Structures are given as structure tokens and as C-alpha cells.
Amino acid sequence: MITTIQIIVLVFVVFAASRVILRAKDKKISVTELFFWLAVWAGLTGVVFFPELTAPAAAFLGVGRGIDVIIYMSIGLLFYLIFRLYVKIEELQQDVTAVVRKEAIDRKKKK
Amino acid sequence: MKTFIVIAAFNEEKKIGKVLDSLLAEKCGNIVVVDDGSADNTAKIAESKKVHVLKHSLNRGQGAALKTGIDYALQEGADIIVTYDADGQFLPEDIEKVVAPVKRKEADIVLGSRFLGKAVNMPFSKKIVLKLGVLVVLLLYRIKITDSQSGFRALSRKAAEKIKLTTDRMEHASEFFWEIMRNRLKYKEVPITVIYDDYSISKGQKWTKSIELGLKMLFRRFLM
Numbered sequence: 001m002i003t004t005i006q007i008i009v010l011v012f013v014v015f016a017a018s019r020v021i022l023r024a025k026d027k028k029i030s031v032t033e034l035f036f037w038l039a040v041w042a043g044l045t046g047v048v049f050f051p052e053l054t055a056p057a058a059a060f061l062g063v064g065r066g067i068d069v070i071i072y073m074s075i076g077l078l079f080y081l082i083f084r085l086y087v088k089i090e091e092l093q094q095d096v097t098a099v100v101r102k103e104a105i106d107r108k109k110k111k
Numbered sequence: 112m113k114t115f116i117v118i119a120a121f122n123e124e125k126k127i128g129k130v131l132d133s134l135l136a137e138k139c140g141n142i143v144v145v146d147d148g149s150a151d152n153t154a155k156i157a158e159s160k161k162v163h164v165l166k167h168s169l170n171r172g173q174g175a176a177l178k179t180g181i182d183y184a185l186q187e188g189a190d191i192i193v194t195y196d197a198d199g200q201f202l203p204e205d206i207e208k209v210v211a212p213v214k215r216k217e218a219d220i221v222l223g224s225r226f227l228g229k230a231v232n233m234p235f236s237k238k239i240v241l242k243l244g245v246l247v248v249l250l251l252y253r254i255k256i257t258d259s260q261s262g263f264r265a266l267s268r269k270a271a272e273k274i275k276l277t278t279d280r281m282e283h284a285s286e287f288f289w290e291i292m293r294n295r296l297k298y299k300e301v302p303i304t305v306i307y308d309d310y311s312i313s314k315g316q317k318w319t320k321s322i323e324l325g326l327k328m329l330f331r332r333f334l335m
Contacts (some may be wrong), residue, residue, distance in 0.1 A: 094279070100148075101167070108163065109232070
């Protein structure tokens with residue numbers, strides 16, 4: 001018996017995975033990142049179609065339901081990824097400033 | 112002693128000419144204008160005066176522009192560096208007041224305070240935000256000052272070399288306090304006059320920005 005949510009998730013996963021593969025083809029992301037994201041989406045599919053898979057993890061961690069474990073972990077992962085993005089953007093900003101600064105000073109000195 | 116006055120300017124064509132003339136008339140030192148990627152004639156006007164003009168090809172924020180000016184002044188052999196605003200809120204005769212304690216070696220960094228001095232026509236909302244800023248600086252950095260967001264400062268060469276400004280946008284004012292604490296610099300506040308008019312008020316920060324600023328300071332203090 002396939003539920004509606006399983007169909008929705010499947011469609012979304014196919015879409016998301018296709019994006020990942022396209023990005024990898026364009027060499028916008030590395031092979032490691034390709035496998036990381038494919039594993040994330042494959043994992044999601046597995047969990048949605050076989051929720052009982054998460055039961056051992058739930059029992060081990062002492063969380064009531066398997067699906068809750070997934071949700072807690074997803075939120076944790078999301079926060080971590082956002083933090084990494086934040087730091088990366090900040091670094092990029094500082095790099096841009098350093099280049100602009102060097103160029104401004106060099107241009108002044110040449111005159 | 113070689114004094115450099117560093118001014119960060121972003122779209123200040125209406126005021127920059129007058130501000131530079133008033134500084135040149137005061138003969139208080141070399142003037143460095145950092146045009147922070149302005150879209151107007153700021154750089155052109157500055158270049159018509161007897162000042163050093165550096166141009167950022169992209170707008171990087173006031174903190175970034177000041178740092179560029181400070182780096183340049185250090186390379187040109189500055190002994191004292193003054194940071195000054197481009198919007199005409201400060202009085203050139205106050206420069207001597209902020210520079211004096213550095214010259215006498217009483218302080219590595221001198222901060223001009225509008226609350227010790229005079230704040231002409233300051234909007235009430237601005238006053239509240241600034242006073243909250245004072246509290247935040249006291250709580251986070253254990254530095255007791257009366258004006259947390261003053262752009263009028265004098266730095267000794269030693270202080271200018273030690274202070275690392277990494278935040279590009281407006282947070283640089285609070286970053287100075289962080290750097291004062293980190294480097295254990297001797298600091299002093301002196302009274303200055305700040306004049307508010309419609310122009311400077313419209314150019315100033317919105318109070319919502321100040322909340323963002325406070326959060327960033329917290330983040331930086333405890334997480335970075």
C-alpha cells in the first residue's frame with residue numbers, strides 16, 4: 001500500500017537528485033558532494049518507504065518513534081549546514097574586501 | 112608627528128567638498144578619503160582637493176573603507192590616525208582634542224564622545240539606541256564609555272597596527288571595543304560636538320539595524 005506522502009516524497013527526491021546530478025555534470029559540485037547528497041536523498045526515500053528501518057535507531061537513542069529520530073537529526077543537520085554557509089559567506093565577503101582594498105591601495109601608489 | 116585623517120565616503124557628493132575644505136583650512140594633517148564605490152561624484156570632488164583619494168571598486172561598507180584608509184596611512188608612515196565622518200557632523204577644530212592625548216602618550220586610542228560633549232539636534236530615538244549601545248559594550252567588553260558608536264577617533268600607530276577590523280559593515284564601531292579589550296589598549300574619551308541635520312539623519316542607521324548589530328556583537332563575542 002503506497003501512501004500519498006510516499007508519492008510526494010518520491011517525486012521530490014527524483015527532482016532533487018536530478019538537480020544534484022546536473023550540478024555535478026557542470027562540475028559545480030565535487031564527486032564527494034555528489035555522493036553525499038545522493039545518499040541524503042536515498043536515505044530519505046528508504047525511511048519513507050520502510051519506516052520500520054528507523055526503529056532500531058529510535059530504540060538505541062531512547063526516542064519514542066523512528067520518525068522522530070529522523071526529524072531531530074534533520075533539524076540538527078540543517079542548522080549545521082546553515083552555520084557552515086554563514087561562515088563561508090562571511091569568509092567570501094572578507095576575501096572580496098581584501099581584493100578591493102589591495103587594488104585601491106595599489107592603484108593609488110602607481111600614480 | 113605625522114597625522115593622517117581617514118574618511119570613508121559613500122555617496123557623499125553633497126557634503127564631501129565642504130567637509131574637506133573645512134579640514135584643509137584647519138591644517139590638521141594629511142587627509143585620506145576612501146571612496147567606497149560611490150555611484151555619484153564623491154571621488155571626483157575629493158580628487159579636486161589636496162587630499163589622498165583611494166577608490167574601492169565595489170561598495171564594501173564603512174568598516175572596510177576605514178581599514179583601507181588606515182592601512183594606507185600606515186604605509187605612508189603615519190604616527191597618528193584620526194577617523195572622521197564624511198557627512199559633516201563633526202567639527203574640524205575637535206581634531207586637536209582627540210589627537211592631544213595620543214600625542215601626550217596618555218592613550219593608544221581616543222574616542223570622541225557626543226555625550227561628554229554636545230549633540231546638537233540629536234533625535235530622541237537615536238539617543239536611546241546609543242545609550243543601549245553603551246550598556247551592551249559595558250556588558251560584553253567591560254569597557255566603560257559614554258558613546259558606543261562614535262566615528263570620531265584617534266589611534267596611535269601602535270594601536271592602528273594592532274587593531275584588526277574584519278567586519279565590513281557598520282559593526283566596525285563595536286569591533287573597535289573588542290579590539291581594545293583583546294589588545295589591552297589604553298583608551299580615553301574626550302568631549303566632541305556632533306551636529307545632526309536632516310542630511311545626516313537620513314544617512315544614519317535605522318534602529319532596526321541596531322538590533323541586528325547587537326545580535327551580531329553577541330554572536331561574535333561568544334561563538335567566534
